[in-house]
Amino acid sequence: MRHIDHVVVAVRDLDGAADLYARLGFQVGPRNRHPWGTENRIIQFRQSFIDPITVPGDADIPPHAPGHFSFGAFVRDYLQRREGLAMLVLSSTDAARFAQEGIGDFAPFRFERTGRRPDGSATHVAFSLAFGVDSQAPDLGFFTCQQHFPEAFWNKALQRHPNGATAITGVTIAAPRPQDHAGFLSAFTGSPVADPTQVSLAGGAITVRPGTAPTFVGFDVQVPDLEAVARRLRASGIAFTQQAEEVAVEAEVLHGIRLSFACQPTFPSVTSTKDAV
Secondary structure (H helix, E strand, O other), X not given: OOOEEEEEEEOOOHHHHHHHHHHOOOOOOOOEEOOXXXXXXXXXXXXXXXXXXXXXXXXXXXXXXXXXXOHHHHHHHHHHHOOEEEEEEEEOOOOOOOHHHOOXXXXXXXXXXXXXXXXXXXXXXXXXXXXXXXXXXOOOEEEEEEEOOHHHHOOHHHHOOOOOOOEEEEEEEEEOOHHHHHHHHHHHHOOOOOOOOEEXXXXXXXXXXXXXXXXXXXXXXXXXXXXXXXXXHHHHOOOOEEEOOEEEEOOXXXXXOEEEEEOOOOOOOOOOOOOOO
């Protein structure tokens, strides 16, 4: 069963977004540039991460082509419409293509870049991506990510967050007819879908709730202490709502994204992997 690898958050002001996430209690990494022109500053957990990303004005973005998905063009076009949660990415060990399931006849895409450790030293990372398309929600991005040098990417020093966050445990999608997306989500996750409103993942779930148009609503982050999160948000002047099992920053505060902090996920646990270094 795949788990959430990361969520891609499209923003127009990358440093402004990094400052906001820092005020939320996250440690935000340095700026990186992708070979197709986008730039990001990631927020890393043990085996998942938040990926705030932007398209600078001087970016040379390759266009979509038959059989080839342009990540940069997707983010650019998304930002022309709005900011927010643009893409959901699941883990993969083989960058599987989705052509046989009928959800994306794109060639797997491998790329490499230089990363930065907390001390500023360089490290080399490489990924293979396999893109899928939900024909009922073409404005939402979905792909799987295989990491070729995980020991160079996952770093415990980057995973120590003042708010104590440890993982992304869920993503919520709104759609007029949740059942229309069950076939795609089953193929994308590799999981049978008995309930179209809740698709199981390792260590989490995708929730699909009724809405006016297909859109990513937000994502959930696991923390050890909700009261500590609430105190930090209050001290940072960030509006939030609080219930017994959740502290939430609403969409109007965070680039159109609802961010939910919770203590205990109610989903299957992820099989343990080697500690990140």
